[in-house]
Amino acid sequence: MNLADAYNPDLFRQQGHALVDLLADHLAQAESGTAPVLTYAEPDEQLAYWQADFAQPTNADPLPLLTNMIQRSIHLHNPAFMGHQVAPPLPLAALTGLLTGMLNQGQAVYEMGMTANALERIVTGWLAKKLGLGAAAGGLLTSGGTLANLTALLTARAVAAPADVWTEGTTNRLAIMVSDEAHYCVDRAARIMGLGSAGIIKIPTNDRFQMRTDLLEPYLAKARADGLTVFAVIGSACSTSTGSYDDLTAIADFCQAHGLWFHADGAHGGVAALSDTYRPLVRGIERADSVVVDFHKMMMIPALVTALIYQRGTDSFRTFQQKAQYLWADADAQDWFNSGKRAFECTKLMMSAKVYTVLRTYGEGLFAQNVEILYGLARQFAALVRERAGFELAVEPESNIVCFRYAGQTSDPAQIDLLNSQIRQRLLHKGQFYIVQTTLRERVWLRVSLMNPLTTAGHLAALLDAIEG
Structure with a gap:
């Protein structure tokens, strides 16, 4: 095929219709739960x-290839998908992804x-308001x-560190404090920033896997010493690991007292x-200097879309301070419409369109429904586990x-330990x-x-039956 033919609108229309039909059939089968969640x-x-496959001759019809990709992938829309924290995306959001991919x-x-x-300005403003910031x-x-x-954390360092690290560097031994149950990416971020192991102060957790905020004072005193x-x-x-919420109000009080x-x-x-129903779990989040929220986890948007919201929006301009004359006439101006000044990415995906389209089409209530269904489902599952002889619950769930x-x-x-590792492997291979x-x-x-709002208590009981089997 020559290059001009590859750009042909009629060919795109034909391939697009075929792909949507294929994905609609996949969606119907996955949601029915009649096929394995993965092979x-x-x-x-x-x-x-x-x-x-790569060694085969080219084929002008991409449908067989795309079919194979679907069949050899995990199916997040199957109600038996209960693994990682990735949402089964809303079909409308995925379709918007097709549009943004074409516009590029x-x-x-x-x-x-x-x-x-x-759209990004509107979406982040909406979320900031919902967080109470x-x-x-x-x-x-x-x-x-x-x-x-x-x-x-780079912004926090730029704002709170004793020197202008961006231009002058630093020889100070900087550190952060974080729960020992926090996501590994916080540890990774600190190491990327050059804090080293000593600069990642991990606070032990209680029996519910929440940060022991009563230890913040002595750990801070020791760090300073x-x-x-x-x-x-x-x-x-x-x-x-457990979906447990730290006491954000206690952390906010501590940070306010110490200027952190x-x-x-x-x-x-x-x-x-x-x-x-579940807003009390994040009481205190409105006092945070910065908040991260993934749309691709609990908000049904295809990965990756993450919001970083600052209590003071102007802080977002303090993270990076580079001059790029071919991009911006004034590198110091705080203009929201030049995204490259505040983000790592230069050619950043048009991710705001997916969220905005869902909000404009279905309204914010759809997101709240998803949270309430999934968090409620976790509580149902915990009750099923407690009722079954031979099963143990690590901790009462706060999230999903x-x-x-x-x-x-x-x-x-x-x-x-060995038994449960073997159970997990057998479930994986059975699919x-x-x-x-x-x-x-x-x-x-x-x-x-x-993660799937189409999962029911019946699916959860069947999971426990399979584990017993």
Whole structure:
């Protein structure tokens, strides 16, 4: 095929119709739960399959290839998908992704992303209001919670550190304080920033896997005695392994008393603020200096779309201070419409369109419904676990994450660990359900993240039956 034919609108129309039909059939089958949630293949086997495929002659009809991609992937819209914290995307949001892929707008400079930058301003403003962050709040969208948390901590360092690190560097031994149950990306961000192991002060958690805020004072005193300059405290809303919420109000009080930056990692659970029922879980988040929320976790948007919101929107301009004359006439101007001044990405995806389209079409109530269905489902599942002989619950769930295990008649901890690891592997290879495992207090637990609002109590009972089997 020559290049002009590859751009042919009629060919695109034909291929597009065929692909939408294919995806609609996939969606119907996945939502019915009649097919496996995945057909597992070992890594080398999967690679060999695609290497053999790549060696085949080209085919002008892409449909067989796209069909294979679907069949050999995990199916998030299957109600038996209960594994990682990734949403089954709304079909409308995925369709908007097709549009943004075709438009291919960057956002670093206004004229390359006129609509996307305006929509981002509206979406981040809407979320800031829902979080209760106040009229001066503002922020940006970026590619995932890892990048958003790193950006927030860079801002915290720029604002709170004793020197202008961006231009002068620093020899100060900087540090952050964070729960030992926080997401690994916070640890990674700190190491990228050069804080080292000593600069990541991990606060122990209580029996509910929440930060022990009563230890913040003595840990800060010890850090200072050791010559460390603590500049930020990170609260988890919620933690990754168990879905537990830190006491954000207590962290806010501590940070206010000591002049420290308070960052709330709400990548997964910050959306509780959208629900009248579960909003108390994030009480205190409105006092955070910065907050991260993933739209691709609990808000049904295709990955990756993450909001980073600042209590004071002007702080977002203090993270990066580079001059790029070919991009901006005035590098120091705080213009919201040139996204590249505040984000790592230069050619940033038009991610705001997906969120905006869902809000304009369905309204914000759809997001609240999703939170309430999934959080409620976790509580139903916890009740089912408690009722079954031989099962144990790690902790009562606060979010839509539940950690549990099957002990049967065994009391030996090592045997229970081995048993649950084997159960997880057998479930993976059978493909009937997809769950994961985690380690809590050095013990192995099975873990479900209930991400699909079409999952029911019946599916959860069937999972427990399969585990017993």
